[in-house]
Amino acid sequence: MTVLDHRKRLPSADRRQQILDVSARLFVERGYEAVTMGEIARALGVSRPTIYSYFTSTEAVLDVLLQERLHDLLGRLEPLLSGARMRPAPGAEPPSLIAAVFRFLLGECDTLALLHSGGGPTFQARRSAFLNDLGARLQLNPALQIRRNPALLLIVTTLLDSLAFRAATDPGVDTEQLVRSLDAFVRGGVGPWLDDPCLDGPPLEE
Amino acid sequence: MTVLDHRKRLPSADRRQQILDVSARLFVERGYEAVTMGEIARALGVSRPTIYSYFTSTEAVLDVLLQERLHDLLGRLEPLLSGARMRPAPGAEPPSLIAAVFRFLLGECDTLALLHSGGGPTFQARRSAFLNDLGARLQLNPALQIRRNPALLLIVTTLLDSLAFRAATDPGVDTEQLVRSLDAFVRGGVGPWLDDPCLDGPPLEE
Numbered sequence: 001m002t003v004l005d006h007r008k009r010l011p012s013a014d015r016r017q018q019i020l021d022v023s024a025r026l027f028v029e030r031g032y033e034a035v036t037m038g039e040i041a042r043a044l045g046v047s048r049p050t051i052y053s054y055f056t057s058t059e060a061v062l063d064v065l066l067q068e069r070l071h072d073l074l075g076r077l078e079p080l081l082s083g084a085r086m087r088p089a090p091g092a093e094p095p096s097l098i099a100a101v102f103r104f105l106l107g108e109c110d111t112l113a114l115l116h117s118g119g120g121p122t123f124q125a126r127r128s129a130f131l132n133d134l135g136a137r138l139q140l141n142p143a144l145q146i147r148r149n150p151a152l153l154l155i156v157t158t159l160l161d162s163l164a165f166r167a168a169t170d171p172g173v174d175t176e177q178l179v180r181s182l183d184a185f186v187r188g189g190v191g192p193w194l195d196d197p198c199l200d201g202p203p204l205e206e
Numbered sequence: 207m208t209v210l211d212h213r214k215r216l217p218s219a220d221r222r223q224q225i226l227d228v229s230a231r232l233f234v235e236r237g238y239e240a241v242t243m244g245e246i247a248r249a250l251g252v253s254r255p256t257i258y259s260y261f262t263s264t265e266a267v268l269d270v271l272l273q274e275r276l277h278d279l280l281g282r283l284e285p286l287l288s289g290a291r292m293r294p295a296p297g298a299e300p301p302s303l304i305a306a307v308f309r310f311l312l313g314e315c316d317t318l319a320l321l322h323s324g325g326g327p328t329f330q331a332r333r334s335a336f337l338n339d340l341g342a343r344l345q346l347n348p349a350l351q352i353r354r355n356p357a358l359l360l361i362v363t364t365l366l367d368s369l370a371f372r373a374a375t376d377p378g379v380d381t382e383q384l385v386r387s388l389d390a391f392v393r394g395g396v397g398p399w400l401d402d403p404c405l406d407g408p409p410l411e412e
Binding site for chain 2: 162167
């Protein structure tokens, strides 16, 4: 008998959580679309019907995983976004919201990896929905005056998500330098909008 | 008989190309990791041994696809990166290399979709390798003085790739506004490095 004998009869809530945890690991290790219900059952040493008594499909497993983990992530991000220390003292430069949010995301490796574990259209749509949700929260923050421009919001959320994932999966990245560089980059990048909050994208020279 | 009868005996090179084209479509439609050699055979109406006589695995199909299409893409990007019109006239602001590269990527929907069709670690490693290759070419261009900072290069390449993919797959995006906004954003973002090419990331206030 192994230390953790998955076949042992578990309370329903524990079994459900076990399925979720093992599925998340398999999705990340093999790519979400590669994983079948049979493989989740095999990894847990239980029968397929056992898995099906909790979830109707791997898509249902994914939906619960993303819903729970992203909801949890956004909940923990909230204090950063709404915290008093984000309000600049009069005359002082605002503390860096972008650096704080990016550092936070770098600490969320597991959720980021799950959010990037698939490649099909329905999976991509789920990631887009999360980024839109993140953007909706970011644009409410007065330290980032990006509410006027949907394109700017798309740029900032895409950058935060994809860069944090790339940094979290590439051991060669100097994360400290990356945080500093990203902070300077985004400050400079949103500069034109801070000078003119009504900016709708400057004209391009041809 | 259908208009395109895949079972017809084809010259070897045509059959190989047919397998590549159908596989690329399946990878994008279903997610790379979901596709098996049997499904590629079924989609073409040929036997599995026929597919195996050309490729040993779906990974081998993917490698050839990425190698051919990304090499082709980088080849077509080269004139943009090295073209004479990228050299600014004395005293004039340089034409926007970022806007030009981003517009180019937006026109490469199929290759972008393929490059984002997987979610497993080996797939992600392939995308990272391409982005590093893109970065190596970008940093040679004098119009973008980002050669001094690997973090800045990581930021710009990640942003270009992920944003172009997100824009190409979301019909709600106003691409014209996005190009203008991205151009202003990146110009502002690289500003601190243009002022000080030796910048290694400014200190963050705590």
